[in-house]
Amino acid sequence: MKRNLYVKLNNEYIKKNKPSIVLGTWSWGTGVAGGDQIFGNHLGEKELRLVFEEAMKNGLNLWDSAVVYGMGASETMLSIFTREYPRNEVLVSTKFTLQIANEKAENPVAEDIPMYYFGFSAQIKSVIDRFYAINGRIKGAPKKTAFLMAYANSAYKDAEAMRVHYATLAGYLGWRDMGSVIAPGVWTAGSIRNTTYGDEAYQLGKSL
Incomplete structure (x- = not known):
């Protein structure tokens, strides 16, 4: 086309x-x-x-x-x-999602998600909900997954609900969890400066 x-x-x-x-x-x-x-x-x-x-x-x-x-x-x-x-x-x-190229390939699935009111945003959740339609094809597929999230609050415990949700999804799908980067205190543009979050994400990406 x-x-x-x-x-x-x-x-x-x-x-x-x-x-x-x-x-x-x-x-x-x-x-x-x-x-x-x-x-x-x-x-x-x-x-x-x-x-x-x-x-x-x-x-x-x-x-x-x-x-x-x-x-x-x-x-x-x-x-x-x-x-x-x-x-x-x-x-x-425009952008291309690598994992859609071959559902059976071990392509990393990096979930980069902001927090909205202590949970996944509605837009991200709606995409995850669509997994149900292809559940038979993606569950048990040999995939690696990683979780990156940012949020304005400074308390690490505020990320717990999303971390548990992610871990539950990865466990159910049988995907290999490669790690997470949790970035609290990221609110305005430039908040990530003078933090280790960028380096952590880079190292996690290299490990995939």
Whole structure:
């Protein structure tokens, strides 16, 4: 499938046209982890075209997507609109989740999760809940998993509920737990400076 998604930019262009807002497209498209399953909507090309054109008209030209959003449905929908504009007028940020490439491979599953009111955020939890639909394929698969979380509170005990939840999930799925990085006191931009969290995450990543 041909996708016109990537724009090569030089530093001068970015400096002059850096958008202040990023527009997400997770709710675009349908299918596994798509807008219909996660958000309960059924937005198609007709409805989303109006959104895209209005945003572009107002200078909002930075769009975020991912392969896992509808397993390609979001990127495909976005590409329909972006190819109608000059390449230097559209910025697209996308990402690829390695573990979806081969469910049987021992690809590490790194769960990087912020705390929301002493638990997983609703967005992350909704993705985890979708594991049920493919439970037979992922339970017992030879995977490694690691847990990284950050939260504003300073008490380590406040992370206990999420740590137990993660451990329970990893144990149930039979995935090999490779370790955790718990980062309390991370609230504002720059909070991680002068801490060991970055080095801990780096070392954990190397061990995978």
